[in-house]
Amino acid sequence: xxxxxxxxxxxxxxxxxxxGTIFSLVAVGVTIVYGSIWMPNAAxxxxxxxxxxxxxxxxxxxxLHPAVAALLVIGISVPFSWLLEILLVRRFYDVPNRNIxxxxxxxxxxxxxxxxxxxxxxxxSDQFQLPPIVKxxxxxxxxxxxxNRLAAMLIAALxxxxxxxLLRYHRYGRALRAVFxxxxxxxxxxxxxxxxxxxSFILGNGVIFAGxxxxxxxxxxxxxxAWTMSVTAFAIMIIGGPGSVVGALIVGMVxxxxxxxxxxxxxxxxxxxxxxxxMLVILLFRPSGLFAR
Amino acid sequence: xxxxxxxxxxxxxxxxxxxxxxxxxxxxxxxxxxxGITLISVLWSxxxxxxxxxxxxxxxxxxxxxxxxxxxxxxxxxxxxxxxPAMLVGSLGASFIGVILGLPSLRLRGFYFTLxxxxxxxxxxxxxVYFVNLxxxxxxxxxxxxxxxxxxxxxxxxxxxxxxxxxxxxxVILLTLIVNSPLGRRLVAIRxxxxxxxxxxxxxxxxxxxxxxxxxxxxxxxxxxYAPYVGFISPRSFDVLMSLNIWLxxxxxxxxxxxxxxxxxxxxxxxxxxxxxxxxxxxxxxxLLIIGVIVLLPAGIAGGFKRAxxxxxxxxxxxxxxx
Amino acid sequence: xxxxxxxxxxMRFGGVVALRNVNVKQEANETLGMIxxxxxxxxxxxxxxxxxxxxxxxxxxxxxxxxLGRRPFAIAGAGLARTYQAVRVFGQLTVHxxxxxxxxxxxxxxxxxxxxxxxxxxxxxNRLDAPAGTLTLYEQRRLExxxxxxxxxxxxxxxxxxxxxxxxxxxxxxxxxxxxxxxCTIFIIEHTMKVIRELADRVVVxxxxxxxxxxxxxxxxxxxxxxxxxxxxxxx
Numbered sequence: 001x002x003x004x005x006x007x008x009x010x011x012x013x014x015x016x017x018x019x020g021t022i023f024s025l026v027a028v029g030v031t032i033v034y035g036s037i038w039m040p041n042a043a044x045x046x047x048x049x050x051x052x053x054x055x056x057x058x059x060x061x062x063x064l065h066p067a068v069a070a071l072l073v074i075g076i077s078v079p080f081s082w083l084l085e086i087l088l089v090r091r092f093y094d095v096p097n098r099n100i101x102x103x104x105x106x107x108x109x110x111x112x113x114x115x116x117x118x119x120x121x122x123x124x125s126d127q128f129q130l131p132p133i134v135k136x137x138x139x140x141x142x143x144x145x146x147x148n149r150l151a152a153m154l155i156a157a158l159x160x161x162x163x164x165x166l167l168r169y170h171r172y173g174r175a176l177r178a179v180f181x182x183x184x185x186x187x188x189x190x191x192x193x194x195x196x197x198x199x200s201f202i203l204g205n206g207v208i209f210a211g212x213x214x215x216x217x218x219x220x221x222x223x224x225x226a227w228t229m230s231v232t233a234f235a236i237m238i239i240g241g242p243g244s245v246v247g248a249l250i251v252g253m254v255x256x257x258x259x260x261x262x263x264x265x266x267x268x269x270x271x272x273x274x275x276x277x278x279m280l281v282i283l284l285f286r287p288s289g290l291f292a293r
Numbered sequence: 294x295x296x297x298x299x300x301x302x303x304x305x306x307x308x309x310x311x312x313x314x315x316x317x318x319x320x321x322x323x324x325x326x327x328x329g330i331t332l333i334s335v336l337w338s339x340x341x342x343x344x345x346x347x348x349x350x351x352x353x354x355x356x357x358x359x360x361x362x363x364x365x366x367x368x369x370x371x372x373x374x375x376x377x378p379a380m381l382v383g384s385l386g387a388s389f390i391g392v393i394l395g396l397p398s399l400r401l402r403g404f405y406f407t408l409x410x411x412x413x414x415x416x417x418x419x420x421x422v423y424f425v426n427l428x429x430x431x432x433x434x435x436x437x438x439x440x441x442x443x444x445x446x447x448x449x450x451x452x453x454x455x456x457x458x459x460x461x462x463x464x465v466i467l468l469t470l471i472v473n474s475p476l477g478r479r480l481v482a483i484r485x486x487x488x489x490x491x492x493x494x495x496x497x498x499x500x501x502x503x504x505x506x507x508x509x510x511x512x513x514x515x516x517x518x519y520a521p522y523v524g525f526i527s528p529r530s531f532d533v534l535m536s537l538n539i540w541l542x543x544x545x546x547x548x549x550x551x552x553x554x555x556x557x558x559x560x561x562x563x564x565x566x567x568x569x570x571x572x573x574x575x576x577x578x579x580x581l582l583i584i585g586v587i588v589l590l591p592a593g594i595a596g597g598f599k600r601a602x603x604x605x606x607x608x609x610x611x612x613x614x615x616x
Numbered sequence: 617x618x619x620x621x622x623x624x625x626x627m628r629f630g631g632v633v634a635l636r637n638v639n640v641k642q643e644a645n646e647t648l649g650m651i652x653x654x655x656x657x658x659x660x661x662x663x664x665x666x667x668x669x670x671x672x673x674x675x676x677x678x679x680x681x682x683x684l685g686r687r688p689f690a691i692a693g694a695g696l697a698r699t700y701q702a703v704r705v706f707g708q709l710t711v712h713x714x715x716x717x718x719x720x721x722x723x724x725x726x727x728x729x730x731x732x733x734x735x736x737x738x739x740x741x742n743r744l745d746a747p748a749g750t751l752t753l754y755e756q757r758r759l760e761x762x763x764x765x766x767x768x769x770x771x772x773x774x775x776x777x778x779x780x781x782x783x784x785x786x787x788x789x790x791x792x793x794x795x796x797x798x799x800c801t802i803f804i805i806e807h808t809m810k811v812i813r814e815l816a817d818r819v820v821v822x823x824x825x826x827x828x829x830x831x832x833x834x835x836x837x838x839x840x841x842x843x844x845x846x847x848x849x850x851x852x
Contacts, residue, residue, distance in 0.1 A: 040404060040408070088584065088588060091588065097403055097404075099403065099404040100351070100403050100404040100407060101587055103404055103407060103408070104351075104407075104537075104540075104583065104587055105583075105584060105587045105588070107533075107537055107583065108579075108580045108581070108582075108583030108584040108587065109580065109584065110580070111534060111537065111576050111577070111579055111580030111583065112576070112577050112580030112581055112584070113580075114576050114580075115574060115575070115576030115577035115578075115580060116577060118576070119574070119577075231412075231415060234408070238408070269419060269422070269423055272419060273416065273419060276412050276415060276416050276419075277416075279412055280409065280412055280413070280416075283398070283401065283405060283408065283409050283412070284397045284398065284401075284409070287401065287405055475720050478713075478716050478717060478720045479717075479720055479721065481709070481713070481717070482706065482709075482717035482720070485706040485707075485708055485709060486704065486706055488704075489700075489704050489705075489706065490717065491687070491688045491689045491692075492666065492688055492689075492692055492697075492698060493689075493692060493717060493718050493721065493722075493763065493767070494689050494692040494693045494721040494722060494723065494767065495689055495717075495720065495721045496687075496689045496690075496721070497689065
């Protein structure tokens with residue numbers, strides 16, 4: 001194999017892993033919130049972007065060390081989600097068809113954030129990238145990869161693993177899965193369902209924020225990322241099965257690799273078309289998703 | 294069953310207002326333009342009302358259908374067609390496309406239907422951007438020619454406004470007739486509980502299809518007339534936010550009533566013009582309104598009108614007097 | 617030709633067999649009852665008959681025509697009506713509007729005079745303008761019956777028609793249902809023998825998706841297998 005082929009292959013693989021882990025993180029965040037409180041969060045892309053932009057402001061405009069900025073942003077997501085939960089989300093917990101109310105509610109939030117972003121962060125073609133935490137470059141064979149990007153990839157993968165462990169082994173994770181399956185039964189078993197709701201919302205959003213920050217370390221972000229991410233995350237969630245964390249993980253990785261491969265040959269728009277097409281196919285023929293329980 | 298003649302008085306008021314406003318404002322082109330846009334919005338919100346208010350569907354692809362019609366009409370005119378047949382063909386075509394795209398998703402319930410139609414809308418918008426040869430992509434199409442008139446000359450100014458008024462009036466009358474017809478009764482049953490409606494013998498999918506087609510026609514005709522009136526369109530003109538904002542007019546004004554969405558359109562359509570200098574704030578305002586509507590006013594501001602007392606006791610359950 | 621002839625009806629949900637080779641026959645004007653403990657498959661059977669389930673195996677003939685695989689609205693149009701275990705009416709619409717919804721696509725609607733008479737018989741003629749959601753449970757159950765009767769069904773499946781009613785209302789409902797028999801053939805699904813015993817000409821007993829007995833109420837009450845598996849444990 002010639003050097004250039006190896007380089008292309010390695011580049012595609014690393015891009016695939018990078019995108020895959022980020023996609024999975026966001027999709028897991030979205031699916032946790034949907035599985036627990038039935039909220040399809042159409043604003044997930046705006047949250048993703050919000051995290052990236054805020055981290056950028058913190059590190060570039062205010063001069064904080066990028067690692068500090070990242071932690072700050074993820075930390076702020078907690079009171080942010082908490083506030084949203086109290087003001088807007090909580091009131092629907094007992095409403096029967098709340099998923100559609102939530103969906104439109106989050107579309108409204110999307111619109112508000114879109115407006116705010118275009119006012120505060122300027123023209124859509126501007127690009128933002130976080131300054132690196134780790135400098136330097138590593139060589140995988142002939143292929144150079146920025147250490148920063150490598151670090152982001154590792155952290156994303158670690159976060160996913162931690163999430164998985166949390167949901168599988170920790171008490172909270174088991175309670176969450178119990179609520180996913182059957183909230184009445186869970187309530188009867190002594191689970192504080194409303195507390196679980198609140199924590200899921202905070203956790204889910206926190207994960208999305210983390211994804212946004214990590215993405216901004218690895219790539220330059222522009223304002224269109226929000227819509228693209230929302231569509232992708234929804235597609236992953238629907239295809240993987242709403243509420244299925246495993247599904248979000250697997251399908252997220254598949255999407256990451258698909259995008260990496262497709263970008264070699266065609267424009268990102270084609271990738272978007274294909275996600276939407278796949279989502280439509282699943283919606284029409286197997287709405288419960290591929291990995292539904 | 295036609296409502297009694299006396300119940301058409303709000304329509305009479307509306308006809309007067311719809312035609313009268315452009316006449317009154319004909320001295321000031323800017324205000325007349327706002328009135329014209331509002332009239333198109335009335336047509337759109339009435340179509341959306343049929344789908345959302347009376348059938349319970351939230352078709353997020355409404356904007357996309359309007360766009361397909363607008364682009365098709367412009368395309369046909371560009372190859373030599375006269376505007377009016379172009380509008381008819383463009384609208385019918387867009388509505389058929391809407392039905393075909395929407396048909397598989399009509400089986401889906403509630404949120405899944407909305408999500409599916411959102412995806413379809415996104416695909417349509419992406420299509421508008423991607424197929425640059427047909428639509429000029431994100432740059433948009435400007436200097437759209439005004440519709441030609443049969444006797445020569447072009448439709449413009451006050452005459453255009455009056456045509457828009459006529460369509461808004463026809464739209465509202467049509468909705469009134471539908472609502473009071475068997476189709477209307479079926480749609481209301483479907484809106485309330487489509488499973489129960491089906492158990493009672495109503496072919497839910499077919500009725501949704503009818504509603505979808507008729508609603509799409511409202512979207513399409515509005516779209517075809519919007520383009521020359523404004524003079525410029527782009528994929529942004531017919532994207533998700535447009536569908537959402539028309540939906541907002543219905544939800545804000547009061548779904549399931551004839552006049553609620555009309556009021557909603559009249560109140561909300563002029564907003565972008567009032568915020569002319571702060572056009573980016575428009576998104577924030579609309580977004581907040583959507584959130585507000587969902588949280589505070591689930592039945593819309595006209596929700597109180599819904600249970601208007603009926604003058605006549607329903608005749609069906611009492612034996613008819615001998616004639 | 618039987619009015620209803622369900623042969624070897626089987627249905628699985630994932631790994632669970634909900635119905636196994638259930639055979640049920642009903643003649644016109646014969647009141648059939650079906651009992652079984654909760655989870656025995658009664659409502660699944662109703663859903664299978666009325667087209668609300670996919671992948672049902674077997675054969676179901678209604679008035680001689682096969683109905684398995686047809687859509688619910690078509691089956692309703694053929695004259696097979698059903699009510700729901702948890703009462704289901706259009707809560708936001710008035711009683712009058714509910715009836716209109718039942719009439720709009722009724723294949724053989726009741727004429728106006730009979731309609732008024734039926735509404736009066738069910739004691740709903742003075743509640744026409746009330747939103748259905750404001751009616752008492754018993755009134756809503758009667759509204760359900762009214763909505764089916766105006767369609768003049770050939771067979772009416774009643775899924776636990778006395779669920780949630782007070783004992784006084786249950787008595788009244790039993791009286792109503794015995795009068796109902798004269799207007800329409802009915803098939804009652806219940807999980808207590810009390811209602812079935814007074815109304816049914818014949819009873820089918822379902823246990824874990826299988827039919828374990830089929831005969832007049834007297835025979836069923838004496839059937840050893842029924843007593844062992846069912847009557848002994850549940851108060852009848």
